[in-house]
Amino acid sequence: MTINEIQDELIDDFAFFEDWMAKYEYLIQLGKELPLIEDSYKKDEYLIKGCQSKVWLHADYQNGKVIFTADSDAIITKGLVGLMIKVLSEHTPEEIASSELYFIDQIGLKEHLSPTRANGLLSMVKQMKLYAVALTVKN
Structure with missing residues (x-):
């Protein structure tokens, strides 16, 4: 599935x-299903x-x-981080770096999160894209 197909889903x-x-x-359920970090x-x-x-x-780079x-x-x-992983994980660094994450607005997440959580969500997106860019350069 593409990033946009996952967002649409x-x-x-x-x-x-x-x-x-x-x-x-x-x-909360998505958080419970999160692949646990070591x-x-x-x-x-x-x-x-x-x-x-x-x-x-x-972030790990495999295949x-x-x-x-x-x-x-x-x-x-x-x-929230589970949601972001569901959308961005298992894609190429290029796909992640160039992705347009429109689902956040469309599901109404921004207006239903506190300002600090909304900022945190933006920080997650930024960090995930930075990892992707770094992996593109490294590999």
């Missing part, structure tokens, strides 16, 4: 829920700057694709 998934409590439950990556150097809660993110793992000490934030 998520837009459909979120449209299924009638209220934001149900959407938050879905986000403890060795739970260090300051893997923390995403700009997130109010602690979010560790690691031409970027594989992200992450964790957070906050359940909603863990769901």
Whole structure:
């Protein structure tokens, strides 16, 4: 699946829920399904700057694709990073770096997150794209 196909699927998934409590439950569920980051990556150097809660993110490069793992000490934030991994992980660095993430606005995430969480989400996106660019240069 392409990044845009995954985004379209998520837009459909979120449209299924009638209220934001149900959407938050879905986000929490995504956080629980997150591929767990190895403890060795739970260090300051893997923390995403700009997130109010602690979010560790690691990128691995396998067979031409970027594989992200992450964790957070906050359940909603863990769901947000799970959402981003669902969209961006297992794609090439070029696809990730050039992706236009329109689903965030379309599912109404921005207006339903606190300003600090919204900033944290933007920091996650930025960091994931930076990892992708770095891997493009390195490989």
